[in-house]
Amino acid sequence: MSAAEAAGCRTADDVPEDLRDDLASLLLSLADNKRLLGMRYAEWLLGAPTLEAGIACSAMAQDEWGHSRILYAMLKDFGKDPGQLEHEREAGQYLSIELLDEPPAEWSGLVALNFLLDTALSVQIESLKESRFEPLHYKVRKVLEEERFHFEHGRGWLARLAQTPAGLRSLDGALTPAWRSCLQWFGAPDGGLIARLSEEGISDAGPDELRARWLTRVGPIVMEAGLGLAESEDGGAWRSSADFDWSKWDSARRRSGDGALNSETLAAVRGDKNRAMLMD
């Protein structure tokens, strides 16, 4: 069923019951990833290689937190309590990608999150721009306008680091694992949550199509930087040779196995130090 054929939904109650949990799970996954990514950007505010990069990290952190706020607030309509989601969950309840479990040790690690993960989140969000769930339309547009500059920042730093042999080695070490995780994050080709939401017109792309869109965006730029992560067939479709074991895949958390945020990350993202100041 395409988005145009399916009945539009103005509120969560209009969403067919069997889809409601899946949609809430997708929104929570985007909110959690953005909240954590914003924290990773903020951690480099004072340690970035140039003052301009530090300012950019501050701007991107604010953008990500803004986006996550919007997404957590949307979950109210699904009967969730945004305050509980933001401040009271355990590490294993975060629907975040393993790349955000720990802070990146080097600037190239932040560039990998900026260029590969932030773009993956944008590709997933863009697939909701004509969603049957109408409250997403305006919000998606606003998020994508801001994300345009995150992409520029990521590709600019990729090109900059790739100019020296040491920079290229550092990039290769950071991008190789992030590349795999991002490709897998789009989910198992069939039967999972992302596939269902696409079949029902909530999003306009299933896992393989999302992977293809992401590869089209990041593939040419990583190749130009001299990293052998993706290839294109005669200048046509981009592909990657990675294949995945889906047997331990958790379709809601969008990751394999039972790893989770480390304790420092959990305390920071929940705002544990500010608990006394929570008003309601």
Added chain:
Amino acid sequence: MGHLSGEYLYEIFARQKREDRLEHIGTISAPNAALARAYAWQTYDEQKWFEMVVAPREAFEAVNRDEEPFTLSPAEAR
């Protein structure tokens, strides 16, 4: 204005409304055009711009003066 090796100066122009003219609003140091675009947008963010463009300082030709374009004072001359 001094800058790191491998960095270039980019001049930033912007306008708030379509009917406005582009105005020179500042300068940024960046290693390439993608970062110049990101830095310009993220640094000059107090206004809601209708349009912003950047160009490398090197692209500007002096017309009536011998000193380099955009020089504000003798101390700033490179």
